[in-house]
Amino acid sequence: MDRRFLAGAAALPAFLSLAVAQQEAAMPDIAAAMLDAATESGDPAEIAAVAKAVKAVFPDYAEAIDASAQTRIAALEPPEAAEQEPAPTGGLLAVKPWDGKISASGVMSSGNSENAAVGVAVDAARTDGEFKHHVKAYFDYGESNNLTNQKRWGLSYKLDYNFTDRTYAYARVAYDEDDFSGFDYRLFGGAGLGHYFAKSEEFTWKLEGGPGYRYSPIDDTREIESELAVYAATELDWLIREGVKFEQDFNTTWTSPTTTFQSITSLTTQLWGDISTGLSFEYRYETDPPLGRVNTDTIAKASLIYGF
Incomplete structure (x- = not known):
């Protein structure tokens, strides 16, 4: 040469x-x-x-x-x-193999706490063969006249095992803490089955559910609600057009002392590249809350979102 x-x-x-x-x-x-x-x-x-x-x-x-x-x-x-020479991924906790989003939000709440606050959240998933890891975390905090008037945070981990392209088994653990809910914290662990009834780039809809166990210490009385539970959830994602996405998530956790319902509706619009804006509304209902607490909480958020 x-x-x-x-x-x-x-x-x-x-x-x-x-x-x-x-x-x-x-x-x-x-x-x-x-x-x-x-x-x-x-x-x-x-x-x-x-x-x-x-x-x-x-x-x-x-x-x-x-x-x-x-x-x-x-x-x-x-x-x-x-x-011929694929780049190394860097192991389980490497950032590149994970898909998800990080958001920073302005928050307006009503119910057991009525105030404005700020929040951050992470929602990430990684597929590894037949397994899918899914991690969520959030933190909302508000303060007025040097007094905390909102403080709620939580995290969850779910592991899916895909039997087919649409059907899977899962195991899930979740921890939630809200200073104004009447519960010191709530810990849940469970397992079950899920199925995608629709699965495409434009539209997905799935249902999942199964038995579990919920542990909930009560703030004022120091009683502990420790009960077998049944968990069910549905998630719908609709790509309305390029850059505009609608999501509707709903879940319920049943125990004999009380049942919790949660609905989150959101609309995300891409600004440029990996940056988007989002509006969401969360509705939570507790059938039998601790003494002195109301049944319903609502949370509205306006968010700036980074996708990865």
Whole structure:
């Protein structure tokens, strides 16, 4: 092979790096940072999509943004090489294999606590062969005149095992704590079966349920409700159009002392790339709450969401 060709090929990465640096100098730092993040994915389509969004924000730098995106795409490893040497995923807790969202919200509540608050939440899932890991966490906090008037947080973990493309078994544990609910905290563990009655990119609907056990210490009396339970849930996701998604989740937990109903309705709209805005309304009803507490709580949220 011609030595001059080999020398030129060896110098290509350095040339492309220099070209990218020159192009970034002609655009805002935040635009270059967003292109850097897209380049890490190794996906030309993602680089092109981010470049399009950045141009919409910085139209005066369109030529430099286009040139930088094209240079980055040209510098990517050829698909054949990527297939031969797949990048390591980094293990179970690596960020890349997880799909989900992180949200920051403004919160308005009524019921056992009536106030404005702020909140953060994480909802992430990872599929590993026939198994699917699903983790959720949330924290809402409000304060007025140096007094806490809302503090609620919780987390849950669910493991699914897929028998078929639509039917699965699951095991689920959840912990919830709300300073104004009348319960010190609530701990639930259970297992059951689930089935997708509709499953496509545009529309999914599933039902799941099974037996469990709920442990609920009561704040004022220090009594403990420790009972066998039955859990049932349904989730509906509808992609109304590109970038606009409607979700309706409903679940109920039955025990002999009290039954809990929870409904969450949300609408998410994509702003650009992985950033979206969301509106949601949560309704919770307790058939027999602790003494001095009301049956119904409502929570409305306006959120800024990062998807990954």
